[in-house]
Amino acid sequence: MSATAMNRDVPGIYHKAGSLRAERRWALWVAYISLTVAAIIFLAPPFYMLITSLKGSAEIAGMTGSPWLVRSPTLENYVNIITSPMFQRFMLNSLVITACVVALTMVVSVLAAFALARMRFWGSQMLATGVFLTYLVPDTLLFIPLYQIVGGLGLLNSIWGLVLVYPTLTVPFCTWIMIGYFASIPKELDEAALIDGATWPQMLWKIFIPVALPGIIAATIFAFTVSWAAFVYPTAFVTTPDQMPLTIGVVSQLVRADTFAWGQIMAGALMAALPPVVIYAFLMDYYIAGLTAGATKG
Amino acid sequence: MAADGSLAGAALRRGAPNSLQRFARRRSSIAVLMTTPLLVIIIGLVAYPAVYAIYLSMLNRRMTEFVGTLNYEILLESETFWMVAFQSCFFAITAVLLKAMIGFWLAHMLHDIPDKGQRKWRGMLLVPWVIPPALSTLGWWWMFDPSYSSINWLLAVISVPEVPWLGHHWWARIAIIMVNVWIGAPFFMIMYLAALKSVPEQLYEAAAIDGATGFQRLRYVTLPMMANIISITVLFSLIVTFANYDIVRVLTNGGPRDLTHVFASYAFQVGILSGNIPRGAAVSLFMFPILAICAFFVLRSVVRRNKEQM
Incomplete structure (x- = not known):
């Protein structure tokens, strides 16, 4: 940038003077074209899902003309799916599971992160590393032994079995990013609190949680989206429809019908995807902070 | 650390008026208390299943007999x-x-x-x-x-x-x-x-x-x-x-x-x-x-x- 300014002062000496600005304009064009192409590709599948969900079954069965257009839009699929008791059940299950898991995750990870970030004790460093390693263990490595363990506890085919195992997906990462947020709070704050006679729990409750609130929101959003979207565990542990959360419910139960009711499947999938998308739309900055915190903060 | 925790616990049981506060202020005991739920999740739901998976993989189909590395072979x-x-x-x-x-x-x-x-x-x-x-x-x-x-x-x-x-x-x-x-x-x-x-x-x-x-x-x-x-x-x-x-x-x-x-x-x-x-x-x-x-x-x-x- 300063080079352009410098070049403008001494025209004629540097041949690049004009070309730099042209180069910049050209770069801007390339940027907008690539972004537009990417946006079209990235948004096409959800758009197509929306289009399909607005079509009546006759129109889908017709298979004529452009599939990307809807000729007689109808909300019939949405009405059907919302009034279906099965779908309501999936939604309720998802809500209960997610609420429990998010609450559990946040309590466990905020407490642990506070202890790991502020109270150095024997093995605290090792435990912090262990937390990160746990985050790297994928669910597909654990679902078979967990299937046996959950089965042994008699929690197969129950949403409580899912509430038990989902924290393995959420707790490590949430703890990890909370350690980062807590560690960034200046030490002077807790020294002042200690001098004023605050106990450790008071310090956590009155200082750390309010100060690290953005981090807590980011971690909560992460826990919510992960437990809402979890797929491996419910697929493995739940086979009775009335205990299924939305993801596996939509994928296995709606698709099961012989004549694929595509409009209804797409309406169901979109409704199921709505909560994370709404949260993302309103809290995008926190969402992205949580996403990037793992690498930039830790 | 363990000694700390048990000492504080003993003080608590004795019921001295100040002991609860002292317990709450002791760093390591409360830190361990705070990390316990995390440890339970990491050990019980990640580390133990991982080891259990190795054991499971060495059983026969009905899980009645130990067959060593047969499944891998x-x-x-x-x-x-x-x-x-x-x-x-x-x-x-x-x-x-x-x-x-x-x-x-x-x-x-x-x-x-x-x-x-x-x-x-x-x-x-x-x-x-x-x-x-x-x-x-x-x-x-x-x-x-x-x-x-x-x-x-x-x-x-x-x-x-x-x-x-x-x-x-x-x-x-x-x-x-x-x-x-x-x-x-x-x-x-x-x-x-x-x-x-x-x-x-x-x-x-x-x-x-x-x-x-x-x-x-x-x-x-x-x-x-x-x-x-x-x-x-x-x-x-x-x-x-x-x-x-x-x-x-x-x-x-x-x-x-x-x-x-x-x-x-x-x-x-x-x-x-x-x-x-x-x-x-x-x-x-x-x-x-x-x-x-x-x-x-x-x-x-x-x-x-x-x-x-x-």
């Missing part, structure tokens, strides 16, 4: 297993490379446009990452549907012949990679964008004054500054992609003829659906060496990064 002799291993590696490597390149390109493009517009574009481009993968894959499945594929319809507009997306195994593999790249590229984009923004502007100015070309700026300023984030993101994505299950389950369910199974979906098929839990555990444990290598390098990069920041 049977797997190593089966052709399907090698197909699965090949497909998993092929899928993970291709998909991660594509995601990394597309993400890198888009992050640069986003970084190039004026700040005001960035938010809007970023918001749009992250949508594939936000939708739960199982559900967006359902949408892709319908787009690949042989009888009324909307992608084939678009291809027909530019007179490309019909593609048997999920019918032929190579096309099915490509379809799986496409969906995975579609879901994962925005994640790379957002990570790289965060990294790009953390590169000090002065470095570029200095490079510009020294007469560096755009490529040289990328090669000698941007890449070294981002190297750590790039390696963390790539390795992390390699783990997640290698262990992916959702996309294969929804899109092909392993078909046609078991040629698109990856380790996770094959382990599911063998372990849960066919009821051979030990063999399934053995299949999923084959993922472990590769994941462990990736995890080692991720951890090293993260530790190095922490040291730099301190």
Whole structure:
């Protein structure tokens, strides 16, 4: 940038003077074209899902003309799916599971992160590393032994079995990013609190949680989206429809019908995807902070 | 630490008026108390199952007898297993490379446009990452549907012949990679964008004054500054992609003829659906060496990064 300014002062000496600005304009064009192409590709599948969900079954069965257009839009699929008791059940299950898991995750990870970030004790460093390693263990490595363990506890085919195992997906990462947020709070704050006679729990409750609130929101959003979207565990542990959360419910139960009711499947999938998308739309900055915190903060 | 805790506990039991407060102030005892739930989850639901998986994989099908490494031997002799291993590696490597390149390109493009517009574009481009993968894959499945594929319809507009997306195994593999790249590229984009923004502007100015070309700026300023984030993101994505299950389950369910199974979906098929839990555990444990290598390098990069920041 300063080079352009410098070049403008001494025209004629540097041949690049004009070309730099042209180069910049050209770069801007390339940027907008690539972004537009990417946006079209990235948004096409959800758009197509929306289009399909607005079509009546006759129109889908017709298979004529452009599939990307809807000729007689109808909300019939949405009405059907919302009034279906099965779908309501999936939604309720998802809500209960997610609420429990998010609450559990946040309590466990905020407490642990506070202890790991502020109270150095024997093995605290090792435990912090262990937390990160746990985050790297994928669910597909654990679902078979967990299937046996959950089965042994008699929690197969129950949403409580899912509430038990989902924290393995959420707790490590949430703890990890909370350690980062807590560690960034200046030490002077807790020294002042200690001098004023605050106990450790008071310090956590009155200082750390309010100060690290953005981090807590980011971690909560992460826990919510992960437990809402979890797929491996419910697929493995739940086979009775009335205990299924939305993801596996939509994928296995709606698709099961012989004549694929595509409009209804797409309406169901979109409704199921709505909560994370709404949260993302309103809290995008926190969402992205949580996403990037793992690498930039830790 | 343990002594601390028991001392405080003893003081509590004696019921001295001040002991509760003292207990609450003792650092190590309360720290242990606070980390206990985390330890329970990590040990009980991750470490113990991981060890248990090794034990499980050495049992016979009905889990009544210890058979040593028999399950592994049977797997190593089966052709399907090698197909699965090949497909998993092929899928993970291709998909991660594509995601990394597309993400890198888009992050640069986003970084190039004026700040005001960035938010809007970023918001749009992250949508594939936000939708739960199982559900967006359902949408892709319908787009690949042989009888009324909307992608084939678009291809027909530019007179490309019909593609048997999920019918032929190579096309099915490509379809799986496409969906995975579609879901994962925005994640790379957002990570790289965060990294790009953390590169000090002065470095570029200095490079510009020294007469560096755009490529040289990328090669000698941007890449070294981002190297750590790039390696963390790539390795992390390699783990997640290698262990992916959702996309294969929804899109092909392993078909046609078991040629698109990856380790996770094959382990599911063998372990849960066919009821051979030990063999399934053995299949999923084959993922472990590769994941462990990736995890080692991720951890090293993260530790190095922490040291730099301190």
